[in-house]
Structures are given as C-alpha cells and as structure tokens.
Amino acid sequence: MAELTFSSPSCHALLSTVTTISRRPRSVTMCMDQSRPNVPKDKVVLITGTTGTGKSRLSVDLANHFTGEIINSDKMQVYSGLEIATNLIPDDEQGGVPHHLLGEFHPEDGELSPAEFRSLATLSISNVVSRGKLPIIVGGSNSFNHALLVERFDPETDPFAPTSSLSTICSDLRYNCCIFWVDVSEPVLFQHLCNRVDKMIDSGLVEQLAAFYDPIVDSGPRLGVRKTIGVEEFDRYFRVYPREMNKGTWDLGRKIAYEEAVKGMKERTCRLVKIQKEKIMKLIRGGWEIKRLDATAAIMAGLNKRSGKLGEGMSSDEIWEKDVFNVSVDTVKRFLLEG
Template sequence: MCMGKSGPNTPKDKVVLITGTTGTGKSRLSVDLAKHFSGEIINSDKMQVYSGIEIATNLIPLNEQGGVPHHLLGDFRPEDGELTPREFRSLATLSIAEVVSKGKLPIIVGGSNSFNHALLAERFDPTIDPFAPSSSLSTICPDLRYNCCIFWVDVSEQVLFQHLRNRVDKMIESGLFEQLAAFYDPIVDLGPRLGVRKTIGVEEFDRYFRMYPREKNTGVWDLGRKNTYEEAVKAMKERTCLLVKKQKEKIIKLIRGGWEIKRLDATAAIMAELNKSSEVLGEGLSSMDIWQKDIVEESVETVKSFLLEG
C-alpha cells in the first residue's frame, strides 16, 4: 500500500487516505483508524470545510468524532468564498506537518478527489483539471509527496442508492429544510454558486424558496407548495446518486493513472443497516458487526503492515 519512494536523504512522512463516494462510511472508518493508531483526521471534503449547513454537507457531528482531533472541518464560513485545490494543498500540508510533529498518524478523509489529488500529487499544476473529460491519464501524477496507504470504501450502487435516498429523508427529519431556509439568500442565489453553495440541497431548494420565501412559509400548505417541495427532495436524491457515479469515475481514473488503492467492500454492512439485520446474508450479524469484520479489521491489518515498512 506504499506510494512513491522516499528520497535519498529524507524519508517521506506516512499518511493514510480514505476516499470513496458519498455515503459509504469514510468518516466512520477514519475515526475507527484514528482511535486504533493514535491519529488525527484531516478533512478533504470540499463542502465539509465550511460551517453553516452541517446537515446538508453531512459534516460528522461532534458526538461521532470520538474525541479525535479534526482539521479543516467546518473551519470556513460560506462568505469566505470557494476554497481552491491549490489553497487546500497548502492548508492540508500544514495540517499534516502539525500532526506528524506530534508523533501522530495523519488520516486524510474525503470524497473530493480534486482535493486529494492536489494534496498528494508530487507534480501539481493548478491550471489543469486532471479529471476533466479532455484530460488524459498523464495528468494523474503517480509520484506522491507522501508515503501513502490509500483505501477506497465502496458499496454496490443498487444498495448505496437506496441508502442515500433514505439518508436524504433522515436529513429532512433532522432539520435540513429549516437549515436551508435560514441559509437561503435570494440576492446571492441569483448569482453564480460558489463554495458551500454548491452543496446538494441548496440548488434543489432554490426554486422552492424563491416561490415560498420564509415570510410566506407559514400556514397551510397548498398542493402547489407541496409539489414544489417534493420536487426539491426528489431532485436532491437524483443528484446525490449522480454524484456517486462521478466520484467513482474519478477514483478509477486515479487507479488507472498509477495510484495504488485498496478497495474495501462495505456493501454487506450497508445492506444489513437497510434491512436492520443481516439474516438475508445468512450470517446473523448486525451492521456494526459486519462493518467491524469486513472494513475495520481488514484496514487495521493493512495499516499495521504499512507502518512497519521502512
């Protein structure tokens, strides 16, 4: 799982990267590994660097962070503008140096592969998008700045799409609608969407809030308002599933470009969560048990070997 060779004099710092599409459990695994290996987590999700709409960005809540220090998570305000890959490279490099200086393991987690590539590629050109349809594999630099152990947490699309549709419903139940209503700015939303305003949910509810602004968002909902609301929720689910396909394409491009990435299959754990039991799998294990067996134990053994390497 090592990427790149150490220089003749100074060995490269070791880091772990956890990537994957939205909703596969990357943040959960990062906390599991950080606890096991005394690590600190560096967020590389381009939406989760912002504060303000934590439900929409699926920012890991404090009670699930397990006391593990997190860097670049909710540190920026929406009005700060859009954080570019080049800026992320600089900020995350400083975070890695800080974690390493404490003698701890830096664990990078996030599905924004433009950020992951910008941070890790030895030769990074901010003027080139390596994931653009017109870009060739030669734009994916196989030589990395760090000695890396990279995991891809994957889930079969059919299972993941159902999980994500359920997750949108849970986000609504948790107060997403109210959070977006407070965040909505009709002046800003008439212009280009930058930074956190690209988050799924903001655009989808734009039409609703333009038709039914907060001052009119009281009283009985008529059929038109209900339909507009349901259209926004449906659009969120569709765009989330489309995002999965785009994220997976980028991971595959990294692999084809020379990145060594270990795939972890979390399908059974997510399926058990959907079914509330894994009896259909004939294992009699809970989702948590399957996650521990299929994902945590395998990744822990891989990281152990990685850290023992010279």
C-alpha cells in the same frame, strides 16, 4: 503492541495572502515544495470513496486505533453553516479525535481552490506528524486528494476535467501513502442515500436551508458551500414559497414543489456517486495503488434493520468490523511497520 511513532521532516513555509474567487481575502500559509533527497517521506493514510459509504466512520475508527488525527478533504465540509446539508460529522461521532480543516471556513469565504487546500493540508499533516500522530486524510473530493498528495502539482490543470488525458494524473506521490477506497454497490448505496436525505430532512435540513437562502447571492454563480446538494434544489422552492410562508396549510402546488426539491436532491446525490467513482477509477488507471474495502454488506444490514427485515445473521456493526475495520487495521499495521 509496541507504540508506533512518526517523525516529520521540517516544512519550509512562507506566509502569503491569497485572494480566491471570494468576497473577502483570506490568509493562507503557503508551503513551498522543497527537494528533500535522502529524507524519508511522511506516512499518511487516505480514505476516499463516494458519498455515504462510511469514510468518516472508518477514519475515526482508525484514528482511535492508531493514535491518529483526521484531516478533512471534502470540499463542502471545509465550510461551516450547513452542517446538515454537508453531512458534517457531529461532535458526538468524532470519538474525541482532533479534526482539521473541518467546518473552518465561512460561506462568505467563497471557493477554496485545490492549490489552497494543498497548502493548508500540508501544514496540517506536518503539525500532526510533529506530535507523533498518524495523519488520516478523509474525503471524497479527489481533486483535493490529488492536489495534496502528488509530487508535481499544476494548479492550472484539472486532471478530472472531461478533456484531461490520463497523463494529467501524477502517480509520483510526495508522501508514503496507504490509500483506501470504501465502496458500496450502487443499488444498495442509492437506497441508503435516499434514506439519508429523508433523515436529513427530519433533522432540520429544510429549516437550515431556509435560513441560509439569500435571493440576491443565489442569483449569481454558485461558489463554495453554495454548491452543496440541496442548496440549488431548495432555492428554487424558496423563490416561490419564502420562509415566512412556512406556516399554515400547504396547497397542492406547494406540496408538488417541495417533493420536486427532495426528489432533485436524491437524484443529484446518486449522480454524484457515479462522478466520484469515475474519478477514483481514473486515479487507479493513472497508477495510484488503492485498496478497495467493500462495505456493501454492512450498509445492506443497516437498511434491513431500518425496514424491519431482521435476519439471523450478523448486525451491521459486526459486518462493518469484519469486512471494513479489521481489514483496514491489518493493512495499516503492515504499512506502518514497513521501512
């Protein structure tokens, strides 16, 4: 196949210091929107979907296939310090693909706003395209995705607020976009997510949260990475059972408190799925062209393998390649060959 290259219009930028809801100011390069008549829009791929559907996996698959670089748009994964809790893709699963805006902020940096993300990600896209690579944006934080991609962005309006009308969704995009929605049926996904929480705990989640716990900071409003699922649930546990009490025999009360924290994580994760799906549906109703990729069978096969229910059909990886990867590759090929 002939090599596909990408050319980028110049990005006009000025440097300013932006202070957000944070304990310290940070320097953010603000990319000012410019009218660019008769200049082709840069081509980007966006992979969205609810938590736990395989978005990161697909982004790496496509980046390796099309010589791309990945720009994270998950609002919790922009932070470092809670890699297990935020499900930050580990280095050994990144496939050697450059990742941008992934684990780049400290918890003390506070809340990254959609406006700030728009500016930072705009510069990342410009840099990726200038290197002749395909920008692949991945993340389920659709407030960030909307802020980044729309032509007319209003930082004072939350288009996903319960009171916001459909007219707040802008369908005029400033990039030439190929958008995928990786979807999994809820019963299958909920079981997968509950299993994932158990796996996170086995990987050291509780120890990570215990080291992160700060009774003074966590008594105030939750900002930034402190909104991550698991932080609030285990904060309640650590208030009663501090880190230094982890040794020794657990009494019944402690076991119940621990189980409640784990249960709370699982329930909140499943509620998040419904919220994220509602936002995707609002984007579609608002005029966004989004291609749905059904990863249900691949996730189900993974669940069956975990439970020992191995059938004679294809493996989870084989189903993923057929139902998700191959379909997305064909779509991106057509997208890149379009004028």
